[in-house]
Amino acid sequence: MTTDDRSIRDLVLVGHGMVGQRFLEAWTEQPAARDWRVTVLAEEPRPAYDRVHLSALFSGSTAEDLTLCPSGFLAEHGIDLRLGDPATAIDRERRLVATRSGAEVRYDVLVLATGSVPFVPPVPGTDAPGCHVYRTIEDVDAIRAQAGTARTGVVVGGGLLGLEAAGALRAGGLDTHVVEFAPRLMAVQVDDGGGAALRRKIEELGVTVHTSAGASGVLTGPDGAVRGLALADGRELAADLVVFSAGVRARDQLARDCGLPVGPRGGVVVDAHCRTEDPAVLAVGECAQAVDGRVYGLVAPGYQMAETAARTLAELAGSGPTGAGFVGADTSTKLKLLGVDVASFGDPHGTADGALDVLYSDSRSGVYRKLVIGADGALLGGVLVGDTEGYGALRPLAVGGKPLTVAPEQLVLPAGFASAGPVALPDDAVLCSCHNVTQGAVRAAVREQGADSVAAVKKCTRAGTGCGSCLKQLGTVVTEELEAAGVSTAKGLCEHFGHTRAELYEIVRVTGLASFSELLARHGNGGEGCEICKPTVASVLASLGNGHILDGEQGALQDSNDHFLANLQRNGSYSVVPRVPGGEITPEGLITIGEIARDHGLYTKITGGQRIDMFGATVDQLPVIWRKLVDAGFESGHAYGKSLRTVKSCVGETWCRFGVQDSTALAIELELRYRGLRSPHKLKAAVSGCARECAEAQSKDFGIIATSAGWNLYVGGNGGMTPRHADLLAADLDRETLIRTIDRYLMFYIRTADRLERTSVWLERLEGGLDHLRAVVLDDSLGIAAELDELMDRHIGGYRDEWAETLADPDRMRRFASFVNAPGTPDPAVTFVPERGQIRPARPGEAGHTLDSPVLVAGARLEVLTP
Amino acid sequence: MTVQIHDGTSWRTVCALTDLEPGRGVAVLLPDSEQVALFRDRAGELYAVDNLDPFSRAPVLSRGLLGNRGDRPTLISPMYKQVYDLTDGRCLDEDTAPDGAPAVLRRWPVRVHTEERAA
Ligand code: SRM
Ligand SMILES: Cc1cc2nc3c(=O)[nH]c(=O)nc-3n(C[C@H](O)[C@H](O)[C@H](O)COP(=O)(O)OP(=O)(O)OC[C@H]3O[C@@H](n4cnc5c(N)ncnc54)[C@H](O)[C@@H]3O)c2cc1C
Ligand code: SF4
Ligand code: FES
Numbered sequence: 001m002t003t004d005d006r007s008i009r010d011l012v013l014v015g016h017g018m019v020g021q022r023f024l025e026a027w028t029e030q031p032a033a034r035d036w037r038v039t040v041l042a043e044e045p046r047p048a049y050d051r052v053h054l055s056a057l058f059s060g061s062t063a064e065d066l067t068l069c070p071s072g073f074l075a076e077h078g079i080d081l082r083l084g085d086p087a088t089a090i091d092r093e094r095r096l097v098a099t100r101s102g103a104e105v106r107y108d109v110l111v112l113a114t115g116s117v118p119f120v121p122p123v124p125g126t127d128a129p130g131c132h133v134y135r136t137i138e139d140v141d142a143i144r145a146q147a148g149t150a151r152t153g154v155v156v157g158g159g160l161l162g163l164e165a166a167g168a169l170r171a172g173g174l175d176t177h178v179v180e181f182a183p184r185l186m187a188v189q190v191d192d193g194g195g196a197a198l199r200r201k202i203e204e205l206g207v208t209v210h211t212s213a214g215a216s217g218v219l220t221g222p223d224g225a226v227r228g229l230a231l232a233d234g235r236e237l238a239a240d241l242v243v244f245s246a247g248v249r250a251r252d253q254l255a256r257d258c259g260l261p262v263g264p265r266g267g268v269v270v271d272a273h274c275r276t277e278d279p280a281v282l283a284v285g286e287c288a289q290a291v292d293g294r295v296y297g298l299v300a301p302g303y304q305m306a307e308t309a310a311r312t313l314a315e316l317a318g319s320g321p322t323g324a325g326f327v328g329a330d331t332s333t334k335l336k337l338l339g340v341d342v343a344s345f346g347d348p349h350g351t352a353d354g355a356l357d358v359l360y361s362d363s364r365s366g367v368y369r370k371l372v373i374g375a376d377g378a379l380l381g382g383v384l385v386g387d388t389e390g391y392g393a394l395r396p397l398a399v400g401g402k403p404l405t406v407a408p409e410q411l412v413l414p415a416g417f418a419s420a421g422p423v424a425l426p427d428d429a430v431l432c433s434c435h436n437v438t439q440g441a442v443r444a445a446v447r448e449q450g451a452d453s454v455a456a457v458k459k460c461t462r463a464g465t466g467c468g469s470c471l472k473q474l475g476t477v478v479t480e481e482l483e484a485a486g487v488s489t490a491k492g493l494c495e496h497f498g499h500t501r502a503e504l505y506e507i508v509r510v511t512g513l514a515s516f517s518e519l520l521a522r523h524g525n526g527g528e529g530c531e532i533c534k535p536t537v538a539s540v541l542a543s544l545g546n547g548h549i550l551d552g553e554q555g556a557l558q559d560s561n562d563h564f565l566a567n568l569q570r571n572g573s574y575s576v577v578p579r580v581p582g583g584e585i586t587p588e589g590l591i592t593i594g595e596i597a598r599d600h601g602l603y604t605k606i607t608g609g610q611r612i613d614m615f616g617a618t619v620d621q622l623p624v625i626w627r628k629l630v631d632a633g634f635e636s637g638h639a640y641g642k643s644l645r646t647v648k649s650c651v652g653e654t655w656c657r658f659g660v661q662d663s664t665a666l667a668i669e670l671e672l673r674y675r676g677l678r679s680p681h682k683l684k685a686a687v688s689g690c691a692r693e694c695a696e697a698q699s700k701d702f703g704i705i706a707t708s709a710g711w712n713l714y715v716g717g718n719g720g721m722t723p724r725h726a727d728l729l730a731a732d733l734d735r736e737t738l739i740r741t742i743d744r745y746l747m748f749y750i751r752t753a754d755r756l757e758r759t760s761v762w763l764e765r766l767e768g769g770l771d772h773l774r775a776v777v778l779d780d781s782l783g784i785a786a787e788l789d790e791l792m793d794r795h796i797g798g799y800r801d802e803w804a805e806t807l808a809d810p811d812r813m814r815r816f817a818s819f820v821n822a823p824g825t826p827d828p829a830v831t832f833v834p835e836r837g838q839i840r841p842a843r844p845g846e847a848g849h850t851l852d853s854p855v856l857v858a859g860a861r862l863e864v865l866t867p
Numbered sequence: 868m869t870v871q872i873h874d875g876t877s878w879r880t881v882c883a884l885t886d887l888e889p890g891r892g893v894a895v896l897l898p899d900s901e902q903v904a905l906f907r908d909r910a911g912e913l914y915a916v917d918n919l920d921p922f923s924r925a926p927v928l929s930r931g932l933l934g935n936r937g938d939r940p941t942l943i944s945p946m947y948k949q950v951y952d953l954t955d956g957r958c959l960d961e962d963t964a965p966d967g968a969p970a971v972l973r974r975w976p977v978r979v980h981t982e983e984r985a986a
Binding site for chain 2 (some may be wrong): 128366495517527528530531534536553554555559560563564568570571572814815817818819820821822825827828829830844
């Protein structure tokens with residue numbers, strides 16, 4: 001530490017990766033940080049991002065989604081981040097770091113956080129175009145750019161990173177091979193049995209696995225680009241693209257060049273306080289060899305080193321570092337690789353003396369579960385493949401060497417975990433290893449700091465904000481703690497019903513009860529009801545086909561939009577959206593809509609759903625407008641309902657040069673099939689005529705993309721607040737199978753989803769995920785397919801246009817009056833002003849005018865006049 | 868049977884009791900353009916409050932749903948779903964409207980009037 005009397009000291013960080021950023025966060029929390037100026041030299045062109053979730057870029061996330069550096073963080077702490085200007089040399093004598101751009105930066109303390117580089121085996125051809133590594137966002141961009149035209153990809157490396165890369169290639173639609181040197185996949189984390197189960201699962205997904213196989217060279221074609229991979233046993237695998245993902249090497253060159261000691265297998269040697277031999281230089285993360293002689297390739301140990309280094313630095317000023325520092329870490333992991341759950345914790349290989357295995361393996365379902373039990377009965381570790389239930393509770397026990405409170409045999413059976421009852425965790429067990437948060441700290445957050453949800457606990461303890469693998473356990477502990485404090489965490493709908501929406505649906509389906517009063521009296525808690533249960537029951541009744549939604553008691557339950565079959569706007573006026581199936585509309589249709597809008601002075605706009613919205617109608621004008629629309633052949637577009645909205649189309653084979661099927665015709669057919677179908681939340685769909693995907697089908701609740709052999713069906717997509725790329729449910733379906741599959745998917749969703757839960761969230765939550773869904777709708781694994789088909793047939797057979805039926809019934813029409821005591825008077829408070837040749841709602845304080853147009857509805861006992 | 872609202876000076880007949888759908892409301896226009904939201908809950912109780920929604924400043928409260936929270940009868944605004952206690956007009960979710968005024972709805976006396984004889 002320097003002893004000169006400058007009041008501001010210089011801290012230089014080399015590398016702005018995951019651990020570097022974490023170090024900055026930990027450092028800026030130290031009071032001592034105020035006296036330091038921080039400069040960060042970064043090689044990459046962007047601030048730190050979440051490398052762990054790199055593969056999310058293949059499923060719709062953007063680089064921004066992965067960012068780890070909160071906006072304003074750097075400015076707030078006066079940190080000088082120099083992107084794209086890596087350090088090239090360290091002069092320890094003069095305490096200067098040289099950078100690529102030629103700058104020299106002075107330091108009092110230097111922290112190295114340079115991470116690692118992917119290991120590329122030293123075989124010929126690895127620099128040919130078509131060879132990739134997988135570590136940065138730029139690597140992903142390069143793979144993606146090539147994946148569009150490539151057909152076959154080979155990943156060299158069958159470990160954690162290799163399988164991540166294989167998943168990415170698979171998602172890109174490539175025929176994928178994995179080449180692994182060891183006799184099994186994920187050799188470090190799992191044992192032979194687990195490796196075999198994992199392999200079976202992955203091969204089921206169409207990935208070809210070659211174990212005990214070494215790459216001996218990259219084969220190139222006449223153009224110099226990759227055409228395949230040669231294996232040591234003489235075989236050749238044809239490939240357009242090769243990704244090397246066979247482990248990493250610590251980036252310790254800067255340290256080597258300035259004479260700092262590095263470990264035998266690389267990694268800057270540091271002590272328990274993350275100090276190198278030179279007290280002015282620290283190293284953290286994957287570039288460092290920890291005091292236990294290991295170089296950790298996981299982020300959680302890196303984060304612990306970052307915290308340690310920040311403390312070391314803060315304490316250096318005083319009497320020197322205190323506490324144990326970083327002496328080693330748990331390397332437990334829980335992952336989803338190509339959709340397969342894999343977890344490994346504690347000592348998965350049972351290396352301790354007298355350790356015994358308790359094992360369950362079912363090749364049919366692909367589940368493998370092994371627990372390693374010590375001679376004294378304590379849990380030492382385990383491997384879980386295909387079903388990682390219980391990981392959250394078992395890992396802390398194994399890491400803490402704690403004895404089990406239940407028989408281990410019970411815990412390996414897949415269903416057994418739930419029935420074996422809770423596994424008691426001691427409070428000092430680390431629940432979140434990424435942030436080193438104990439169960440006790442989580443309980444205290446709930447009990448003492450008033451955190452009353454998982455979100456609140458995340459905020460105050462950071463638990464669950466790293467890899468996310470502890471979230472389930474976190475949820476359990478938070479719920480337990482809230483329940484212990486008497487806070488109700490009931491999963492029921494509201495104070496009126498202890499049931500979930502799915503349970504209410506079953507009650508209505510099975511009992512045939514069709515009245516809210518009766519449901520509330522027999523299955524609820526009485527009272528008036530509320531804004532949650534009333535619309536939910538209304539939606540369930542409508543899903544199961546109980547006549548017009550405005551009839552009898554049902555009318556009083558509808559949410560404000562459904563109640564007027566229109567969308568309420570900010571000034572109390574309504575919008576009108578006629579259905580335009582598939583977005584196809586005749587010139588006549590356009591003219592009719594144009595005329596109606598013009599005659600009533602309505603604002604018109606093309607919606608994001610390929611149809612036309614007319615705004616500004618008061619309730620008493622709605623029937624007049626709709627009378628004209630219905631007479632011209634239009635029908636309700638259900639823009640107001642939690643029901644099918646639109647099936648977007650692209651123009652498809654009929655016109656487009658690239659189309660391979662008639663996507664417009666299919667979109668129209670589907671929109672007409674599912675129109676009026678009430679569901680837990682709105683439903684959107686799209687059909688694209690080829691893989692260019694102009695209809696954006698992969699962002700829809702169900703999306704269809706034409707192939708030359710049929711139709712690919714995607715499900716669970718979402719735009720909106722939390723976008724989600726849809727998952728491929730089935731490929732190359734013929735028209736009949738496609739439609740039956742969508743029928744069942746929709747009815748299964750309607751039957752089991754929560755209130756206001758889009759298919760995306762439902763699918764994420766669905767136990768067994770996509771595989772389960774596939775089994776239900778394609779293989780009828782639950783034996784309910786006939787029932788689902790019957791429900792859909794009933795819906796289709798019973799469909800009537802809501803608006804035409806409303807206009808035909810004076811009772812339903814009664815509600816369309818602005819004032820009960822002054823029928824025919826339009827609301828004087830709903831006013832507009834002109835803007836860009838149309839109207840817009842007048843703002844508070846702005847003098848506007850009402851819309852005058854013929855009002856033909858005559859009050860409480862009314863008749864409808866046709867214009 | 869008709870429903871009457873006291874407009875400050877006198878009782879005013881505004882509609883027939885059968886015009887009110889249980890659990891739902893209607894809007895009433897008073898002479899000086901004042902608007903009242905009139906409701907009948909599923910138990911038959913009548914309520915009359917301002918039709919103007921303090922949060923959106925739009926005259927829409929008559930289109931909200933009725934509910935209850937514990938033993939309080941409530942009205943839920945159709946616009947941004949704030950919940951009002953119908954016994955005192957107070958908003959249960961927020962104390963003040965965006966313009967700083969207290970989020971309380973004026974309540975109007977309301978009654979069912981049985982005519983002696985059809986007029
Ligand atoms: C009119 C329209 C905007 C436009 O001018 O283009 C629109 C308008 C509204 N959208 Fe939307 N959305 C419109 C297309 C979309 C799209 C694009 C699409 O459908 O391709 C999306 C993203 C796709 C998606 O849903 O996944 C979209 C995502 C949302 C969301 C977020 C949903 C989510 O899952 O996160 C909401 C909020 C909600 O539903 O809870 C929403 C809610 C609304 C509401 C209902 C807000 C409200 O409560 O008033 C608006 C109704 C206005 C009205 O009177 O019609 N709107 N909205 C579009 C009508 C399409 C149609 O023809 O029916
Ligand atoms: C695809 C993938 C999946 C992963 N999955 C998991 C997982 O599930 N769980 C888990 O725990 N870990 C996982 N990891 C590992 C995890 O990402 C790393 O442990 C973590 O990023 C290490 O952080 P770091 O800061 O040490 O290194 P990095 O994040 O690599 O950051 C180092 C930074 O330093 C920069 N740098 C290097 N040299 C210089 C220089 N001379 N000058 C300036 N800057 C320099 C680099 O460009 C880089 O930006 C995964 C990694 C990958 C690639
Ligand atoms: S994006 Fe927001 S403001 Fe725009 S239409 Fe959709 S909901 Fe309304
Ligand atoms: S263990 Fe990774 S977030 Fe908790």
